[in-house]
Amino acid sequence: MTASEARSNRISAIIRACRIITRMSQANPDAPKSDVLYYKMLSDYYTRLLNAHDEGKFIAAHTVFFPSEILYAMDIVPMHTETTTWMMALFLGGQAEILSAGAELGLVPEICSPHRGLAGAFSLGVLPRPDAMLWSNLICDNTAKSGELVMELNKCPGFFLDHPFQRSEAEDKYLVSELEDMIHFLEEKSGRMMDWDKLSDIVARMDYQTELFREIGELRKAVPSPFPNRGFLQLLTVDYLCPGQPEAIAYLETLRDELAEMVRQGKGAVSPERFRLMTLFVPPMYLMGLIEKLGHEYGVVSVVEPLFTRWAEGRLDPSKPLESVARKAAMMPERRSMYGPLGQEALQDLIDCAEQYKVDGAVYWAFMGCRHTCATVKLFKDVLNEVDVPVLTIDCDIVDPTINSEEEIRGKLEQFFELLEDR
Amino acid sequence: MSCWKTASGIEFDMKALGIDIGSLTTKAVILDSGQIIASSVIATGEEAEQSARTAVNEVLKQAGLKLDGGVAIVSTGVGIKDLFPGQQSKSLTTCLARGIHRLFPSVRTSIDMGAESSTVIRVNERGRLNDWVNQDKCAAGTGIFLQQMARLMQIPLAEMATLSLQAKGRADISSTCAVFAESEVISHVHREPPTPKEDIVAGIYYSVVSRVVSLCKRIGIERDVAVTGGVALNRGLVKILESELGLAVLVPEKPQLVAALGAAVVAQENIERGIGR
Numbered sequence: 085m086t087a088s089e090a091r092s093n094r095i096s097a098i099i100r101a102c103r104i105i106t107r108m109s110q111a112n113p114d115a116p117k118s119d120v121l122y123y124k125m126l127s128d129y130y131t132r133l134l135n136a137h138d139e140g141k142f143i144a145a146h147t148v149f150f151p152s153e154i155l156y157a158m159d160i161v162p163m164h165t166e167t168t169t170w171m172m173a174l175f176l177g178g179q180a181e182i183l184s185a186g187a188e189l190g191l192v193p194e195i196c197s198p199h200r201g202l203a204g205a206f207s208l209g210v211l212p213r214p215d216a217m218l219w220s221n222l223i224c225d226n227t228a229k230s231g232e233l234v235m236e237l238n239k240c241p242g243f244f245l246d247h248p249f250q251r252s253e254a255e256d257k258y259l260v261s262e263l264e265d266m267i268h269f270l271e272e273k274s275g276r277m278m279d280w281d282k283l284s285d286i287v288a289r290m291d292y293q294t295e296l297f298r299e300i301g302e303l304r305k306a307v308p309s310p311f312p313n314r315g316f317l318q319l320l321t322v323d324y325l326c327p328g329q330p331e332a333i334a335y336l337e338t339l340r341d342e343l344a345e346m347v348r349q350g351k352g353a354v355s356p357e358r359f360r361l362m363t364l365f366v367p368p369m370y371l372m373g374l375i376e377k378l379g380h381e382y383g384v385v386s387v388v389e390p391l392f393t394r395w396a397e398g399r400l401d402p403s404k405p406l407e408s409v410a411r412k413a414a415m416m417p418e419r420r421s422m423y424g425p426l427g428q429e430a431l432q433d434l435i436d437c438a439e440q441y442k443v444d445g446a447v448y449w450a451f452m453g454c455r456h457t458c459a460t461v462k463l464f465k466d467v468l469n470e471v472d473v474p475v476l477t478i479d480c481d482i483v484d485p486t487i488n489s490e491e492e493i494r495g496k497l498e499q500f501f502e503l504l505e506d507r
Numbered sequence: 508m509s510c511w512k513t514a515s516g517i518e519f520d521m522k523a524l525g526i527d528i529g530s531l532t533t534k535a536v537i538l539d540s541g542q543i544i545a546s547s548v549i550a551t552g553e554e555a556e557q558s559a560r561t562a563v564n565e566v567l568k569q570a571g572l573k574l575d576g577g578v579a580i581v582s583t584g585v586g587i588k589d590l591f592p593g594q595q596s597k598s599l600t601t602c603l604a605r606g607i608h609r610l611f612p613s614v615r616t617s618i619d620m621g622a623e624s625s626t627v628i629r630v631n632e633r634g635r636l637n638d639w640v641n642q643d644k645c646a647a648g649t650g651i652f653l654q655q656m657a658r659l660m661q662i663p664l665a666e667m668a669t670l671s672l673q674a675k676g677r678a679d680i681s682s683t684c685a686v687f688a689e690s691e692v693i694s695h696v697h698r699e700p701p702t703p704k705e706d707i708v709a710g711i712y713y714s715v716v717s718r719v720v721s722l723c724k725r726i727g728i729e730r731d732v733a734v735t736g737g738v739a740l741n742r743g744l745v746k747i748l749e750s751e752l753g754l755a756v757l758v759p760e761k762p763q764l765v766a767a768l769g770a771a772v773v774a775q776e777n778i779e780r781g782i783g784r
Contacts, residue, residue: 462725474638492643499598503636506601 094172094210095134101175102127118339122318125331126171133212136161142274145214145234147227148198149418150245151409153290153327154267157283158276163214165234167324169201170369172210173483179370182208183484189233196453197483199226206237213238216273218266220245222413223423225456243269249423251414259410283409284402290328290412291400296336297323298395301388303343305441308352309360309387310343313379314372315353316363316386319393327412358383359504362437362446362473364464365391365457366482374490375497382501388441390434391421391457422457431467438473445504447497448477452487474507476500521579521778522572525770527602528559528584531622531650532737534767535562537570537578538775541609545569546764555585563591581774583766597773599766600628600639606769607733608634610759615729618719618748618756619765620738622650627722629729634772640726646685647718650738655685656711659692660704664741671708671743678702678710688714712744713751720751733757735765 106123109115136143144155145163152162173179183197185204193200205211217240219231228244235242243266248255267278297319304311318335326332346352363386367375379385388394396415400408413419421430437443446468450458465475478496481487523538529551537545547565551558559582563574572578580594583602588594599619607617608630619626626641646652657664678695681687692711695702702710715738732754734745739762749756759765 469638477640479644495598499600499639502598502601503639506635 094176094178094205095130095212098168098171098175099127099130099134102130116339116342118335118342121331121335121338122322125322125326125335128331129325130171132161133163136212142215142276143212144216144218144270144274145211145238146218147220147230148224148324149222149413149416150218150220151263151327151413152325153283153286153409153412154263154270154278156327156329157279157286157405158267158270158274159279160270160274160276162325163212164324165202165211165230166198167321168211169198169205170483172205173201174369174372177370179483179485182210193484193487194452196224196226196451197481199230199453201483202230203233203237206234214240216240216270217242218245219243220247222247223418224454226453241269241273247413256407256410256414259413260406263406263409280405283405286328287400287405287408288328288402289330289333290408291402293323293328293332293336294395294398294400294412294415296333296340297393298397299340300336300343301394303340303347304387306347307360307442308350308355308357309385309441310346310351310353311385311387312353312376313384313386314376315339316389316393317366317369317372320366352385354379354383354385356383357385359444359501360385360387360442362387362434362441362443362468363389364446364448364475365451365454367447367449368480368482368485368488368493370483370485371490371493374494378494378497378501382498384501387443388437390417390437392417394420394433394437396420421460426460426463431463434464434467435471438468438471443473445500446473446475447500448475449482450477450479451482452479453481474500474503476503521577522570523771523774523778524563524566524578524580525602525767525772525774526559526563526580526582526584527599527764527767527770528555528582529622529737529766530585532763533558533562533584534764535566536764536767536771537566537572538768538771539570541775543768543771546761546767548763551585556590559590579774579778581770581777583770595773595777597770600626600636602766602769602773603628603735604630604636604769605634605772606765606767607735607759609768609772610765611731611733611757613731614733614757615731616723616726617733617735617765618723620650620715620719620734620736622654622737624649625719625722625736627719627726629726638726640722642718642722647681647688647714649715650736652685652688653711653715653738653741653744655689656692659689660696660707662704662708667708667711668741668743670705671712672746674705674709675703676706676709677713678707680707680710680714708743709747712741712747715744716748716751719748723752728752728754730754731757733759735759735762737763739763 102123109119141161143161145165148166155162182201182204185207186200189203191200217234219227246262322332394417398415450461468475525536527534532548533551534548545566547562549562580591583597583599588596603619607614617628624643628639629637631637680691695707734756739758
């Protein structure tokens with residue numbers, strides 16, 4: 085098989101898997117319509133990526149927390165490297181091969197597995213070859229080396245977007261200037277010019293999208309809570325892959341309406357609802373099926389994920405598109421608790437979440453590859469314990485199944501549910 | 508006497524039986540009105556199911572009872588479910604909390620050092636589990652590690668404790684990996700001059716203790732503190748643990764029985780609440 089065929093095969097397999105799920109959801113009268121829209125959004129995203137070079141489009145690979153709104157506005161095809169790696173893990177179960185290829189590049193198991201995986205995937209040639217690599221230092225520390233490695237493996241140019249650690253007026257201006265430099269870089273390399281009107285439209289939709297995220301967050305406060313445990317990853321993915329895109333809006337609007345209807349009818353995602361959990365960081369993605377199953381078995385539902393789904397208040401202004409893209413970075417849930425000086429505000433937000441969402445317990449998925457986040461394990465646990473919320477910490481990896489066994493994680497969760505029941 | 512009434516008003520005397528099936532030993536306890544009336548500790552064989560049956564038969568025999576519906580059973584440890592009629596399974600941590608609270612109600616932190624894992628629990632004033640943390644990634648810090656070291660040094664396990672109390676120094680032994688620790692012990696034995704045995708044993712104990720103390724620090728230590736599990740029978744190790752924690756610890760008379768006792772306490776609660784009949 086040639087490298088080009090290998091690329092097509094993996095991405096095609098993700099598209100096929102999404103289309104099968106879409107068809108199954110369409111055929112099932114009980115399946116939520118939002119599921120159909122979500123999987124269609126994924127298959128469209130990967131179809132655009134698969135066909136990009138044949139259609140003469142420019143592919144920009146980028147790491148997590150990168151403002152891909154800019155790429156959409158320039159008609160450049162984005163490739164979210166970490167998400168694509170975990171999509172392969174979720175849909176194709178091919179972690180072992182790509183992680184092993186990452187190991188051959190010298191990446192040890194203690195390094196973030198999505199980054200080990202993306203390096204391995206590029207090394208194996210199973211991801212489309214990007215025309216440029218873009219990365220930033222926002223939140224994730226691993227991106228710095230991944231960006232350079234992807235450039236080297238693909239012999240493509242790259243741009244590093246420097247995000248200030250602190251926030252002030254001067255630093256916001258600096259970020260805008262960095263975005264301008266990146267746009268010049270992309271214009272030069274791709275030959276495509278920034279369409280400022282298009283960017284304004286995207287910002288307007290992004291503003292609405294953040295409102296939808298907040299509305300969904302409000303609906304999840306209901307008892308019983310209507311949002312299923314597996315939905316958490318969908319909320320992440322929609323913003324990672326399609327920020328401010330019409331398909332993202334269609335999915336989120338439909339989801340909001342479905343949740344509102346469930347709340348109106350007093351229906352919960354699990355029945356009966358016994359325990360309401362706060363999820364800290366991300367559960368192992370390859371175990372989402374187990375988590376969903378245990379949720380139903382024990383009546384457990386994740387009602388809030390402060391690190392990932394709780395957007396800060398604030399509006400985006402389409403008349404100032406670049407400033408708004410910079411502002412969005414500050415409103416992102418991940419930015420508030422995993423980047424920048426961690427202040428009392430972030431800790432107070434955890435306490436507020438626990439109270440507002442009537443949380444019975446919290447599970448911290450301590451992903452060893454994300455070291456700066458793991459530094460908050462004790463801090464968050466102490467704060468939540470103070471308001472009588474027990475916290476289970478599970479050392480784990482989000483993509484690599486060799487770090488924990490399913491049995492071990494099941495055992496710890498069951499033990500925790502027993503603790504909650506016994507209180 | 509723990510009684511329950513049938514719908515027709517007939518009273519039955521119920522006993523509470525707890526089983527803890529560990530990787531090295533299986534323990535069983537019978538409670539009657541909160542008092543231990545029988546207990547047994549047997550080696551866990553290749554078939555954990557058979558070991559559980561043997562331990563249960565032994566305590567039933569001691570107590571002069573039969574499995575005829577007059578015994579409520581709760582098990583913990585290695586997951587054997589539905590072995591006995593009406594048997595309920597509970598996690599080790601819940602049982603440890605109940606067991607230690609029954610013995611020492613003032614205990615708020617309890618360290619269980621078993622054959623294959625070490626667990627630190629926080630217990631509230633009602634004997635309910637508040638939090639736990641365990642070391643289950645490596646044999647370093649466990650009873651099996653100590654057994655392995657005793658075999659390596661060709662010293663009976665019981666003698667190691669006495670030797671450690673005579674140590675004048677302490678060999679540096681890794682606390683992060685049982686395999687590396689073994690290599691280090693071998694090099695201490697064979698170096699010229701060899702490190703005194705007492706100091707090697709003390710070093711081994713320190714390596715186990717430092718692992719456990721780091722667990723304690725993760726969860727936070729609140730007094731009183733107890734130590735349970737088979738390793739708690741080792742006086743030398745407990746002394747080093749006390750010195751590293753900077754406080755005296757409570758050790759039950761039969762520390763290896765605490766989880767089985769806790770399981771029996773849960774069974775007793777089930778009788779009182781009318782569960783599992």
